[in-house]
Amino acid sequence: MIVCLAVVGHQNNPLYIQSFTEADDALKLHHMVHCSVDVIDERVDNPKKSGPTINETFLGLLCPTENYKVYGYLTNTKVKFILVTTDLDVRDADMRTFFRRFHAAYVDAVSNPFHVPGKKITSKTFAERVATIVKSFGLTTTG
Template identity: 55%
Template sequence: MIICVAVVGHQSFTEADDALKLHHIVHCSLDVVDERDLDVRDADVRNFFRRFHAAYVDAVSNPFHVPGKKITSKTFVERVSTIVKSFGLSSAG
């Protein structure tokens, strides 16, 4: 089950203390994934990242998106939510 998806970039959009806290949470989350020997199929992971990448590219290719700024597209959020909910259910996508 996916609990959080983070898009890591060069810029933070929160206060300094919050940014440090978020970076710490993301790194700790990666440690938890490393520690657990999860039975996740490579095909599922590749499918997840392929679909996530397509949603990201569509969002940043929008002519109204300012490069380097926070992605505010509701469509992007909905697509990522759908991708996350379907993760691991099937390798077809």
């Protein structure tokens, strides 16, 4: 189950973060997202260590913990998508599909002429579309 989804700008500023769990876990999930930004930056800055995946937008598993797995995706404009899930046996193909659909929703949201680039995404349409994408992956949302 997806418990948190975030969009982080190219200057590591949060553009969108949504928790799909109880409020008690929200702070812990925000911390995990923040820590995973460092992992993404390390992979981008050190391409020899990260291998051939740096040429790809899907960064794969960033940092597994006991209860969560954190996946990352990097757009061509250096915007980072971070997904935190409690499902410990997720296939990379499913994550790629999810991120492609999420990326399409993000592009639609920032293509809005009223959206200011680099500012938080506050579109209700975007939030609804994200909730639909999360639900379509067989996951429930409570937030």
